[in-house]
Amino acid sequence: MKAEYQAFINDLSRVVDNARIITDPLRTLAFGTDASFYRLIPQAVVMVDNESEVVQLLLLAAQHKVHVTFRAAGTSLSGQAVTDGILVRLSANWNGSEVLDNGARIRLQPGVVGAHANRKLLPFQRKIGPDPASINACKIGGIVANNASGMCCGTAQNTYQTLASMRLVLADGTRLDTADPASREAFRKAQPELIQALEQMRDEVAANDTLNQRIRKKFAIKNTTGYSLNALLDFNDPIDILMHLMVGSEGTLGFVSEVIYNTVEEHAFKASALLMFADIELTSKAVTALSTAPVAAVELMDRPGLRSVQDKPGMPPYLKELGDDVACLLVEVRGCTAAELDQKLTAVILALEPFDCLYGKEFTTDAATCQLYWNIRKGLFPAVGAVREKGTTVIIEDVAFPVEALAPAVLELQSLLRKYRYDEAIIFGHALSGNLHFVFTQNFTDPAEIQRYADFMDEVCVLVVGRYDGSLKAEHGTGRNMAPFVEMEWGAQAYDLMWRIKEAFDPKGILNPDVVLTRNLRSHIENLKPIPEADDLVDPCIECGFCEPVCPSRNLTLTPRQRIVVMRELKRQEREGKNADYEQLLGDFQYMGIDTCAADGLCSTACPVYINTGDLARKLRSQRNAGHAGTAQWLADHFEGVSCGTRTGLKMVDVTRSVVGDTVLEAVSKVATAVSFGKLPTWHNAMPQAADKQEPAHIPAASSDLVYFPSCASRAMGPAKQDADQRSLQQVTLELARKAGLTLGQLDDQDGHCCGMPFESKGHFAQADELREKLNQALLKASDNGRIPVLIDTSPCVFRMSQKLDPRIQLLDPIRFANQYLVPRLDIQPTDDRVAVHVTCSTTKAGLGNELIELAKACSTQVVVPEEITCCGFAGDKGFVIPELNASALKPLKGQVQECKEGISTSRTCEIGLAKNSGIPYHSMFYLLDRVSSPRKG
Numbered sequence: 001m002k003a004e005y006q007a008f009i010n011d012l013s014r015v016v017d018n019a020r021i022i023t024d025p026l027r028t029l030a031f032g033t034d035a036s037f038y039r040l041i042p043q044a045v046v047m048v049d050n051e052s053e054v055v056q057l058l059l060l061a062a063q064h065k066v067h068v069t070f071r072a073a074g075t076s077l078s079g080q081a082v083t084d085g086i087l088v089r090l091s092a093n094w095n096g097s098e099v100l101d102n103g104a105r106i107r108l109q110p111g112v113v114g115a116h117a118n119r120k121l122l123p124f125q126r127k128i129g130p131d132p133a134s135i136n137a138c139k140i141g142g143i144v145a146n147n148a149s150g151m152c153c154g155t156a157q158n159t160y161q162t163l164a165s166m167r168l169v170l171a172d173g174t175r176l177d178t179a180d181p182a183s184r185e186a187f188r189k190a191q192p193e194l195i196q197a198l199e200q201m202r203d204e205v206a207a208n209d210t211l212n213q214r215i216r217k218k219f220a221i222k223n224t225t226g227y228s229l230n231a232l233l234d235f236n237d238p239i240d241i242l243m244h245l246m247v248g249s250e251g252t253l254g255f256v257s258e259v260i261y262n263t264v265e266e267h268a269f270k271a272s273a274l275l276m277f278a279d280i281e282l283t284s285k286a287v288t289a290l291s292t293a294p295v296a297a298v299e300l301m302d303r304p305g306l307r308s309v310q311d312k313p314g315m316p317p318y319l320k321e322l323g324d325d326v327a328c329l330l331v332e333v334r335g336c337t338a339a340e341l342d343q344k345l346t347a348v349i350l351a352l353e354p355f356d357c358l359y360g361k362e363f364t365t366d367a368a369t370c371q372l373y374w375n376i377r378k379g380l381f382p383a384v385g386a387v388r389e390k391g392t393t394v395i396i397e398d399v400a401f402p403v404e405a406l407a408p409a410v411l412e413l414q415s416l417l418r419k420y421r422y423d424e425a426i427i428f429g430h431a432l433s434g435n436l437h438f439v440f441t442q443n444f445t446d447p448a449e450i451q452r453y454a455d456f457m458d459e460v461c462v463l464v465v466g467r468y469d470g471s472l473k474a475e476h477g478t479g480r481n482m483a484p485f486v487e488m489e490w491g492a493q494a495y496d497l498m499w500r501i502k503e504a505f506d507p508k509g510i511l512n513p514d515v516v517l518t519r520n521l522r523s524h525i526e527n528l529k530p531i532p533e534a535d536d537l538v539d540p541c542i543e544c545g546f547c548e549p550v551c552p553s554r555n556l557t558l559t560p561r562q563r564i565v566v567m568r569e570l571k572r573q574e575r576e577g578k579n580a581d582y583e584q585l586l587g588d589f590q591y592m593g594i595d596t597c598a599a600d601g602l603c604s605t606a607c608p609v610y611i612n613t614g615d616l617a618r619k620l621r622s623q624r625n626a627g628h629a630g631t632a633q634w635l636a637d638h639f640e641g642v643s644c645g646t647r648t649g650l651k652m653v654d655v656t657r658s659v660v661g662d663t664v665l666e667a668v669s670k671v672a673t674a675v676s677f678g679k680l681p682t683w684h685n686a687m688p689q690a691a692d693k694q695e696p697a698h699i700p701a702a703s704s705d706l707v708y709f710p711s712c713a714s715r716a717m718g719p720a721k722q723d724a725d726q727r728s729l730q731q732v733t734l735e736l737a738r739k740a741g742l743t744l745g746q747l748d749d750q751d752g753h754c755c756g757m758p759f760e761s762k763g764h765f766a767q768a769d770e771l772r773e774k775l776n777q778a779l780l781k782a783s784d785n786g787r788i789p790v791l792i793d794t795s796p797c798v799f800r801m802s803q804k805l806d807p808r809i810q811l812l813d814p815i816r817f818a819n820q821y822l823v824p825r826l827d828i829q830p831t832d833d834r835v836a837v838h839v840t841c842s843t844t845k846a847g848l849g850n851e852l853i854e855l856a857k858a859c860s861t862q863v864v865v866p867e868e869i870t871c872c873g874f875a876g877d878k879g880f881v882i883p884e885l886n887a888s889a890l891k892p893l894k895g896q897v898q899e900c901k902e903g904i905s906t907s908r909t910c911e912i913g914l915a916k917n918s919g920i921p922y923h924s925m926f927y928l929l930d931r932v933s934s935p936r937k938g
Contacts, residue, residue, distance in 0.1 A: 005043040008064040008086070012046065015056040020047040020091065025581040026588040029569060030562035032087055034071070035544045037393045037444070038079035038480055039529035042069075042087035049093045051257045055173040058255070061086065061510045062172060069512045070251040072110055072141035075134040075545045077396060078479025080146070080250040080515045082527075088255075090141065092555045092891065095868070099124065100260070105164055107260045110141025113549050116868065118266075126263040129157030132475070133378060136606065137546045144256050146477035147224050147248030151377075152297045152332070154433050155222055157264050160230075160247045167258035168246055170194075171506040178243045179260060187239065197504040198238035201497060205232045211493055218490070222400045222433045222474035224248050226486045226516060227498045245501060250477050252512045253505040267296070267334035269341040272370040274316075276358040280327040280414070280427075284407035286355045287329065287431040291403045293351040294344040298432040299330040299377050302414075305426035308383035309376055316372070318359060326358065329431065330377050332370075333363065341365075380428050381439055382608030385542040388424075388441040390533050394542050395453075396439045399464045400474035403434040409468050413438060416463060420456040435474040444528040454525045465489045480527075483518040532572040537616045538564045540609045547603035547613070552873035552889035557592035560603040560613035566593055567616070594620050596885050598875035599761060600841035622763030632764040636771055640752035646716040650690035681880035686916035688717035688908070691728040696746035704745030706812065706821070707782045708733065709775075711794035712754050713908040714924075720912075723921050725931075729908060733793050736930045740825035744791065747778050755797045755804070761876045769804075776805045786810055791817050793924065795906040799842035814906050815848045818855055818929060826933040828858055835860040835928065836896075836903035838914055841871045843906060855925060856904060859932050866896040874913035883913075890917040904928050 001009075001023070009021055022028060022045040031045045043066075048054050061068045067085030074081050094111030103124025108117055114135040118127045130143050131150035138148065144166075149158045165179035174190055177183040188195055205211055212233065219230045231244035246253055277283040280302055290298050303326050310319035333348055335341030345363055352361055364370060385394035401409040410427065413436065417425040422440040429436035443449040464470040465488055472489050473482045487495035502509075502517055514523050533539055547560040558566070566589055573582050599614030625632075635642055691714065714729040725732070737744045747753060753775045756768030783790050786808030792798045798813045805811070812820075837856045839849040856863045873879065873889030894917060897903060903922035905911050911922040 001043055004064050005066050005086070008060055008066045009044055011060050011064070012057060015060075016046060016048065016053055020049070021045075022047070024584070024588065026566055026585050026592060027558075029585075030558055030565050031071075031089060032082060033529075033543060033562065033565045034074035034076055034079075034081040035542075036077050036079040036082065036479065036481070037395055037442075037529050038082050038527050040082040040084040040527050042083050043085060045087045045089060047089050047091045049091050051167075051169060051175070054088070054169050054255050054257065055175065057086075057088065058169065058171055058510070059173045062508050065508065066510065067513055068510055069515075070141070070145070070255055072139035072145070073113070073134075073137055073545055073548065074142075075138040076142060076146060076479065077398070077476045078473065078481040080477050080479035080512065081142075082480075083512070090139075094141075095892075096258075103263060105260055105262055107258065108140045109258055110139060110144070110256055112140045114138055114140065114143055119867070121263055122266065124263075125266050125268060127266040128261050129153050129162035129264045130159055133381075134544070134546065137544075137549055140259065141256060144247055144259055145250050146475075147228065148477075149222060149430075149433075149475045151299060151430055154430075155219070159259075159261075160228060160244055162262045162264065163243065163247060164260040164262045166243045166246060166256060166260075168243075169255040169257060171254060171508065171511050176239070176242075177258075178239055184239050194242070194504055195238045197500070198232075198241050201500060202232045202236070202238070202241060205229070205497070208493075211497075214491065214494060217469070218471070221402060221471060222430075222435045223471040224475055224477050225471055225473045225482055225489050226478060226494070227501055229494060229497065245505075248477070250479065250512065250515050252502060252516050254511070265336065267336055269335045269338050269365070270296075270332060270370065271341060271345060271363040271365045272330065272332045272373050273361060273363040274359075274373045274376070275329045275331060275352070275361060276322065277327055277329070277355065278323075278358065279325040280410050281407045282355065283327040283329060284410050284431070286352065287406055288403055289351045289354065290329075290331065290348065291432060293348045294333065295331055295348055295432065296334040297330070297332040297430070300327065300410075300427070300429055300431035300436070301330065301377065301380065302327045302410075302427040304424070305380045305383075305428050306376070308387070308426055309379045312379060312383075314372060315376065322358075330373050331363075377428065379608070380426055381437070382542065382544075384424065384426060384439045384441065386540045386609040388540075389443075390539055391445065391531060392441045392443045393529065393531050394439060395442050396437050396476075397460065398435070398437050398474050398476040399460070400436070400471040401434045401464070401468045402470065403432070405468045405470075406431065406434050406436075409463070409470070410436065412463055412467070413460075416456070416459055420452060420459075422456070433474070434470070445530065450525055450528065457524065461485050461488055478516045480514055480518070480523050482524065483514060483516055484521040484524050486517060530568075530572065532568050532575070534564065534568040534571045535616060535619070537619065538567065538611055538613065541607075541611055542609065544608065546606045546608060547611075549868075550602040550606050550870040552598045552600065552871040552875075553596045553885055555891065556885055556888035557596045560607075560611070563593045563597065563613055563616070564611075593617075594624070596878075596882060598841075598871050598873050598878060598885065598889075600871040600875060601845060602841050602871050605845060618760065618763050618765075620763070621761075622765060625763050629764065629766070632759060632762070632767045636759065636764075636767040639754055639771065640749070643712060643716060643751045647690045647693065650688065650716065650718075653687070682883065684916055685722060686720050686912055688912060689719060689721060691716055691718035691730065694728065694730045694734075696748055696750050697734070697744065698748065699743060699745040702784075703743060704788055705742045706737075706744050706817075707779065707788055707790045708737070708744035708746050709750060709753070709779065709790060709792055710746075711792060711797045711908070712758070714793050715751065717908050717912075719923065720915060720921065723923065725923070725927055729793055729924050729926065732924070732926045732930055733791075736822060736926055736933075739930070739933065739935050740822045741935070742821060742825070745782060745788070747782055749778075753778055755801050757797060757800050758876060760800070772801075772804050775801075776809070779809050780806055783809060793926070794908060795840045795842040795846070795848075799846055802846075813843070813846060813848060814924065814926065815843065815852045815855060818925065819851055822929065822933075823855070823858065825936050826929075827936050828929075828933045830858060831860050831928075831932050832862065833860060833901040834862040834864060834899055836864045836866060836900040836918070836920065836922075838869065838872065838903060838905040838910065838922065839865070840905060840907045840910055844870075852906065852925065856928070859925075859928050864897055864900055866893055868892050872910045872913050874910050876909060879909065879913040886913040887917055890914065893918045902928070
């Protein structure tokens with residue numbers, strides 16, 4: 001490490017806990033990676049907890065002359081969030097939000113995910129203006145720093161236009177809250193030189209008609225190239241100018257610690273159409289006609305783009321029949337009322353009258369069809385990434401043309417892509433704004449290929465700027481990618497003004513150098529990210545980061561993207577020669593990459609190319625645990641004895657507790673945990689007691705309404721000692737069924753059966769499949785070859801079984817069983833007690849989350865669904881042996897459910913961790929439904 005950085009870290013450690021100053025090779029590599037195609041490894045990564053730490057960090061950075069880059073979610077595409085200096089990341093403490101003025105405004109800290117802000121606003125039928133495609137992953141800090149827009153917000157509803165106020169920290173540590181008059185006045189006194197510089201630049205622009213008109217023209221279309229010079233025209237007060245210059249400055253002018261947005265309306269009524277045109281020129285002309293019509297979004301897609309998704313499940317069959325020149329528009333119209341929507345649709349159809357469409361001009365309000373159309377659009381970028389040649393990078397460029405020039409510009413862009421042999425390239429974009437994205441794959445390991453890319457980008461710049469005076473970056477930010485071309489787009493006068501802004505805000509040049517502005521004209525082709533092969537399971541990863549918000553280990557160790565980054569580096573070193581840090585990387589990856597992966601698969605639901613990083617973790621565990629295959633086989637062969645042994649072990653703990661008491665038992669178990677190096681769990685009062693052994697009901701198949709197979713967990717684990725209801729889940733299920741007039745048959749030898757999930761999670765695939773097949777045959781027989789539905793009382797088991805068992809077997813998740821078989825047969829009197837609902841990973845993947853929540857609402861008048869809780873991180877037995885994963889995943893839970901009387905879920909092991917980390921009892925939803933129901937009369 002460079003001496004100045006070591007000195008900086010030594011001083012910073014007096015301000016920030018050492019645990020949050022990261023210098024090890026694994027995490028600096030993993031945390032230093034963003035979604036762009038650039039790779040710089042930071043000297044250190046610092047996790048800041050609050051604004052005061054940011055102030056102290058910036059003061060020390062200026063003192064030691066080290067570079068600082070701020071990072072929110074790292075979904076940026078242009079290289080603005082990577083550094084070889086100090087990378088500053090936000091801890092989980094930057095997640096504050098507050099809805100103001102009945103939804104008209106919202107206060108947000110930079111760590112809030114954009115989609116989470118919109119969920120807060122949904123009850124008010126409002127949303128934030130920016131709507132980037134990455135809104136489910138990107139954070140407010142990045143949305144502001146890049147002036148992100150998206151498919152519907154255009155130039156009217158981006159951050160610049162909808163910003164009410166901002167709290168910020170400058171490079172010298174000065175703070176400013178633009179909503180506070182006292183703070184504004186104090187800032188004027190503390191920063192007279194900056195105030196004077198802003199006033200002088202404002203007056204110069206106002207007096208220079210040529211520059212004035214240049215700025216207005218550039219921001220008439222989407223533009224994130226360079227700084228927001230329009231602030232010098234749009235505002236008079238230098239503090240308002242300063243606040244709007246911060247928007248889109250990509251962390252080069254200061255740190256944004258809070259914003260208040262003026263929100264926009266979320267229309268209740270929407271209609272969409274997928275319109276096919278004979279060629280892209282006609283498509284582009286239709287865009288021009290729609291530019292004055294009352295449309296909310298117009299998305300253009302070329303034929304190669306449609307071809308890239310035509311074989312995906314659910315796509316309209318006619319996509320395969322389209323000619324080579326066809327292009328399409330996805331058009332959406334919105335209204336506050338049905339009448340307003342109809343009125344707008346009439347005007348839109350009138351605007352389209354001169355244009356022939358291959359499959360008509362039908363608009364639909366059907367939500368499923370509209371979602372299908374948008375899935376086509378959103379699937380374009382990842383579709384290219386998923387099929388790219390191994391070792392190549394997927395690049396998405398982002399330009400804008402004046403709408404009236406869109407047709408010829410698209411044709412020239414297509415010609416340019418063909419000239420440089422980017423035959424796989426696709427073009428799509430927010431056509432209403434003249435904003436086009438083009439996606440192609442690039443090999444950055446061959447100098448000749450790098451030169452091809454450089455030459456291509458030179459010609460792109462000539463096309464966009466020289467021929468059409470468009471924007472080289474419409475919404476993805478300048479970053480490193482377009483910094484060498486800012487002067488080319490803007491001209492010398494405006495470019496000089498931008499450098500004056502940078503020097504006024506950051507005179508020592510410590511903030512994110514070579515981003516937005518650079519003197520290095522080759523920065524766009526330097527520090528290019530390698531994408532080496534690692535494993536077929538994860539090679540399609542484009543490192544976008546969309547997976548990160550749903551990962552339970554995101555605030556403890558690594559996210560799926562980061563696991564893949566490290567895996568790629570390990571494989572690269574194994575092939576090309578091991579570096580000095582290889583052994584440390586490998587050793588650290590065991591815990592951070594493999595052991596703390598919950599393998600819940602939620603990452604695949606957020607991943608645009610459907611990668612399940614849990615599959616990789618299980619594969620690596622299988623390789624590590626190969627030496628224990630004999631033990632695994634013995635356990636599988638003697639599973640009935642193992643089941644009984646588990647109950648016996650829990651009974652012994654129960655007896656010990658009754659003799660020595662809670663305090664002594666917990667203390668002794670902590671010692672046992674330490675001595676066993678974490679192999680034995682630490683006891684706590686949410687731990688289950690032994691379930692009473694239930695003899696299976698011997699009911700012939702012909703007399704059964706359903707077959708009931710209790711999971712291993714519900715057969716072994718009863719309620720916790722302090723739970724009000726001491727019945728086992730198996731007892732509750734059988735009694736609830738009897739109340740509903742249902743007869744449940746069971747396997748005579750159910751203790752000898754398992755779906756195999758405990759073995760699969762450890763990587764013992766052969767033993768897992770052996771148990772699964774044994775259960776498969778037993779359930780086929782018991783269900784009369786699938787005639788009788790089979791109830792499983794635990795969602796994770798149902799999910800595995802639905803993927804692995806004979807498809808004739810009709811499996812019922814507890815949620816579907818309750819809604820289809822119990823609720824219609826019961827009278828329910830909902831309780832007024834507040835009830836928390838946890839939707840398990842398997843429930844989410846099965847698409848049953850809303851059904852569980854609605855079931856809870858039928859049972860309680862007050863239902864709480866905690867925010868930002870995805871997977872609980874208990875992950876089978878990990879909650880016992882790696883409790884920190886469970887604690888980290890559920891850190892926000894306690895504050896959200898403290899007024900709840902109980903929590904419900906559909907997984908016995910998850911409920912243990914939920915109870916431990918929330919302070920309230922959690923149990924199966926069957927307990928609640930049983931308590932509030934009675935047999936339906938008649």
